[in-house]
Amino acid sequence: MQTPGAEAQNPFDAISELPYRLPPFERIENAHYGPAFERGMSEQLAEVEAIATDPEPPTFENTLVALERSGQLLQRVAAVFFNQASSDADDEIQAIQAEISPKLAAHSDAIHLDGRLFARIEALLPSAGDLDPESRRLVERYHLDFVRAGAGLTDGQQARLREINEELSALQTAFQNKLLNDTNATAVLVDDAAELDGLAADAVTAAAETARERGLDGQYVITLGLPSGQPVLTSLTNRALRERIHRASISRGAHGDENDTLPTAARIATLRAERAALFGHPDHATYVLEDSTAKTPAAVHDMLGKLTPAAVANAHAEAAKLQAAIGDEFELQAWDWAHYSDQVRRQTYDIDAAQLRPYFELDRVLRDGVFYAAGKLYGLSFTERTDLVAYHPDARVFEVFDEDGSGLGLFVGDFFTRDSKRGGAWMNSFVEQSELLGTKPVVINNLNIVKPPAGEPALLTFDEVNTMFHEFGHALHGLFSDVTYPTFSGTNVLRDFVEFPSQVNEMWAVWPEVLANYAVHHETGEPLPQELVQRLLDSQLWGEGFATTEYLAATLLDLAWHEIAPGTVVEDPLAFEAAALEQAGVALESVPPRYRTSYFAHVFSGGYSAGYYSYIWSEVLDADTVEWFKDNGGLLRANGDHFRRELLSRGGSIDSMLAFRNFRGRDPQIEPLLVRRGLTH
Template sequence: MSSENPFLSPSDLPYQLPPFERIDESHYRPAFERGMAEQRAEIDEIVANPDAPTFENTIVALERTGETLRRVSAVFFNQASADANDTIQEIQGEIAPKLAAHEDAIYLNAELYARVKAVYDADPDLDPESRRLLERYHLDFVRAGAALRPQQQERLREINEELSALSTTFQNKLLADTNASAVVVDDESQLAGLSPDAVAAAAEAARERDLPGSYVLTLILPSNQPVLSSLTDRPLRERIHVASIQRGANANEHNTAETVARIVALRAERAALLGHPHHAAYVLEDSTAGSPAAVHEMLDKLTPAAVANAHAEAAALQESIGDEFQLEPWDWSFYSERVKQAKYQVDAAALRPYFELERVLHDGVFYAANRLYGLSFAERTDLVGYHPEARVFEVTDADGSGVGLFIGDFYTRDSKRGGAWMNSFVDQSALLDTKPVVINNLNISRPPAGEPTLLTFDEVTTLFHEFGHALHGLLSDVRYPKFSGTSVQRDFVEFPSQVNEMWAVWPEVLANYARHYQTGEPLAQEVVDRLRESQIWGEGFKTTEYLAASLLDLAWHELSTEDARSLFPDDAETTQRITRFEADALERAGVAVAAVPPRYRTTYFAHVFAGGYSAGYYSYIWSEVLDADTVDWFTENGGLTRENGDHFRRTLLSRGGSMDEMQAFREFRGRDPQIEPLLTRRGLAS
């Protein structure tokens, strides 16, 4: 069996695309075991080298280890997110703690650390990227606990192993509860306000769940659900909202409260072991922000104006409602859309026929990338993706040379976690002679067969955003895989993707893709102008819900070990304690607006408890400071031109993590970032 395992040797497909036709679930366990064993042997060889430690025989040798493990991990964890099933979840539950232990065995290896430290202390003469690699490895070992006493290291191993298992548990429980919380509607009249294609998608979702004749409204990851802006049936809106914000807090086997409590306590304990007052201090030490104080200072500049704007918007919505009832969270999107329509004459539902997926993808997303960077995209129907809906595109540069592969997986399904994200199957590296293979996953409702996929404008923006991450991976030009593409500090990683959103509304790009899917008629210029003007409406809500989630994340991760223990004594009230903690934290932070729930509440905050954003959800708005300043630069310098794109590519996108991220920004912008463009964009300048 092992000789037939496709993970045990490099793929012979273009760009080393994994051979999905030959991959079976039975291959994962043996490939993980073989991959870990191989890397352990490679590490042993480095440690046993009788020669004095050098950059080449220690640091570069480390970069070359773990190829089999890298291959299987990339494929497996993408499937665990994009196409999970009971077997995959079972394997993930088994393998995640083993991988955590394997990583600890490397970074807590005293002899290996001694070699790394010897090279670091010798201060060899290196080129800038190699010097950064040496510095990063040394820092990674120290932050992983290599300098701790053996007894402390043993406890650290136990914590890391348990945390890895708990994150998997959180992810699986949340997926199950999100699917179970989907709202079933039996009477089509209750769907009044939804467009015909949205109704058809709900009927299709019901058929997939063996509920013919009914309609299923599935939930996306954030608190606020898109259908709330259209549904006229207020009780149904309330059902959907309650189903959304109760995920993970329901009294069933999918409740995540105990998992959250344990994660919070263990993260606090680990931070203390590593010499930090709390998890946030540990995380932010290695970020562009540098400290929780710096993050709070920035968020404090935004919070008062954002909340004031949210209250002003709420007053406008209540005026639209009148005296019939009091504005509630499930009313916000519905009446906000109507106020926006009256103010700007922009009807979101009427715009959807102009945003057909294929046209947005080819004539919008790909078109902008071609104009900026000279990239071309050709669908490779001869190459098989990991799922029938995963489409493979070859990307070529302006000179015709191959750049890599882009895989688009756009539709929602019960086996896919919520949200939208970018993954990588193969990282670009000159050292390993590899070119990138990157994936974008979205959660767009799939229409019935033969029907067009019509997007909301928010979904259009998400498509451009995630493709910004893809470009960061595709345009990487580094030597070492550790620095490839999006391998940058957490609070910098969203920056290129947020910049790419600007092209969704850039006049030349919008005019190229925004055409009626039936008639080909372009979206009228006056509608385009109103659409652009309308983007300022609702920023009070958007900024407040985002800040609430960011500050909630920080509140959880600024707990000391003692605080976490006192918050969660050994009793059966964990869900209620989490609810009270949330309310108190939001009140203290000044973002407790009754009609504006946090973008994510604790029990379904996947970024923080199942992803890599713990004490880092602030990153989106931190990066948006850079993004808004960059949009100003593009605007000042002529916008959609190859000269501008090449400058952004050369100074920033291609660098990955191979240099200090803020220095890369300065090389691009010519100065430090300024916050004023962000304040103007979000209506907070006054």
């Protein structure tokens, strides 16, 4: 429903006058989105029409630079809307998303399937060698994008492609919204506080607060994170409750009701296979990987084949140790793994995950950990801008400064979970850096940390600390962008390269100087004891069998869905999933995939279809890079400047693997990853 005057007062119509073009969130209402999208699409189509019908011969300036400048209103509204759809959605936002997503798919096709535009781009190829390297790469990138979008197909093929793209867009939105709704509905309700034995006091209070917010005073609600494994399973002593939580987690989206995502996922896979066939490919995975550093599914399977047997063997060995800890009382099940793994870790390394949390207070981790490392390595400084309003009260805005005091951009941190936010953690951009457009970056990190009651500290698990460093690695990739064209800005790199810089940034979470600076008890001010630090580092290999196997199971499941032949219709998605895991050798009952089909948002509503392998593919580069930092003295400005200059600042303006070689001095080696994950035996 549009409010009176929303059209005339639409805040998206003009470039924001706020610092760094931060969107004017205090003026944005849901009613503004629809009109802004419609006007944005209309404006860009008019701009594209002018380019396509330009009577002058095609030049780099009148064709590609003009295309890079087009669609700025559409970009402004899309950046804000899709962040809100992920991090603060309501019924109205979901309805708008369901309506607008197919229209945006059709809009993209209208541009990429315009034969006049494609002819102008093709005409630029012969003279591209005369351009500077980034401009030459832009010509090549545009040509490849248009070809991969269907510009070279016949009229009949293009007509079917448009239908497929519109339906896929609608289905992917439906998957996201159904999963969010079912995740909220599947949260576990607990009546008796005694059942929460083992859970930290602040976590119990948070569960009570969540229940109160849902009108369930006197009860407790355990909300579910996106992966199969739920953090509370580590500490809960009540086995029956652990089982309830685990079963709730792995059943999300598979209840056979209006929020059942399985038919949606199966239809998505079928349509993707049909689309790949239009391009002459045997399956969707082949189509996707053609434009990646891996290049082919065979290359991915080859790498996974080197990892899977050792990972599964390690998982079996870990399971045997857990069963020994349990004894003869019962047989180890998936809902027991985290709890007894923590017990074995405590017994073996004398370390308890719960005893670490008081040392990891959120604001301290952020300012004295994440920001501190960025200061030491890159010379950055951060000032919280309480005068700048974000889209939600929980989201905080920081201005980022380079060492010379010049403003680099804005960083927005939205750390707490809520019913309106999808699961997981991610980075988005509200504004992307571009010399052409005169823009500096405004980036955002979203996490899903349980929000404590008012006045209480937010204490993190070590995994959450690691996630905070990881996502800030993506933020740095966006903040350090130094390119001319928005197409190449920040994290606009090949899909299986994008996780690499963020994974590298995780290393600073345990770097002694950084850890000592932020790991301080929130009550006593005492530093994390050095012996505890050492035991934490020593214990990191424990559990790698489980972690690697659950990840590989999800990766291989993703590939199975996207290697189906065109024309395949999967009638029973759960049977398909079971067969795929069995065939891949990762069907361990006590180690479910990190994501099962029904809540595999990365591939059915995100951008990782046939690409979930990217995390471990990128980790090869990451582990090799960590070795480089260690060999060259670690947390030094010279090292940070080299990494920033050769890799982080380049975005997609240079071939990804060339950027790595320019940084590392050679091609990547897999051995550091094998050592890190305990796969050398």
